[in-house]
Amino acid sequence: MSDLAANAVLTSLARSPVLAHFSQGGLERLAASGAWLALQPGEVLFQAGDPGDAVYVVVDGEVEVRNSTPDGRDVRLVALGPGALVGEMAALDGGPRSADVAATRRARLWRIARSAMLAALEAEPKAAVALVIELSARLRVADGAISDKTVLDLAGRLARLLLTEAGASGLVALTQTEIGRRLGFSREKVNRKIHEWVREGWVEVSPAGIRMLDPTRLEALIEHQLGT
CATH class of the missing domain: 1.10.10.10 (Winged helix-like DNA-binding domain superfamily/Winged helix DNA-binding domain)
Structure with a gap:
């Protein structure tokens, strides 16, 4: 990986509300352990039911988390841009993906294997706590959306x-x-x-x-x- 590409990855990792809590050494290890993934508009990153074998960081572009209605229409749940962590819930527990994720425009992501992410969180508990806080915030947003749909x-x-x-x-x-x-x-x-x-x-x-x-x-x- 070129110096320019490495800097882009490190910048994106540091921009994440969760990964920013890692030490510089921790960020460098996550950058070194990952791999590039490019998506074209409309291309699917993963679908509900797929294995949670990795977490992704959006380097540039945008992806959306979505599900489908019974009549087959896609409903966007949230859009995620540069610095966002994608697929962390399934990567944490190793369970299947709970929703579809696809690119809304051209996007580049940094793929980090589940094993590498778990090892990094075990080594730096402060980042693990930040991840719990981030997941709690997303759950609050999801609860609010469910409440809106009900009322x-x-x-x-x-x-x-x-x-x-x-x-x-x-x-x-x-x-x-x-x-x-x-x-x-x-x-x-x-x-x-x-x-x-x-x-x-x-x-x-x-x-x-x-x-x-x-x-x-x-x-x-x-x-x-x-x-x-």
Whole structure:
């Protein structure tokens, strides 16, 4: 591996909320023990049920964690960018993968075998604690998403997504197809609800995405459905 590639790997490892807790020597050992993996847009890294034989670090690009609905539609659970750790849960317990992971755009990942990761965590307990904290945070997010699906209907979940994804300008740069994938609804249902809000003056639709005009209305809708 060239010096430039080695530096890219070390930088990505150090960017991870978990791996940043390793010593420099620990990071160098993880870098030396791994291997490159390149993915093209849409290419699958692993699928639910595959063996948890490795953990991956996103060096550049983006992957998404997703599952499938009973009617065969993909629903995105979370997107992971540079520095993110991928597949750590199955790599920890050696069980099967619990979801699919695929590239949303060209991506390079650093593959670390399960045995190498476990040895590194055993050698540096501080990093092991950081991993537990990271997994706990992800579990909280997952619990929140499950709660939303239980309590909020399409309108509530769509409002939550728009409020979460909006930039400083109030613009959500997602297509309605992508929004539907994230929420687990068809594009047609998402389109109808958005255009209902356009008529109400809550949002506007442009080639750049969906811009919120009255976010307080969306916040009130969520609070009403949650009973707060």
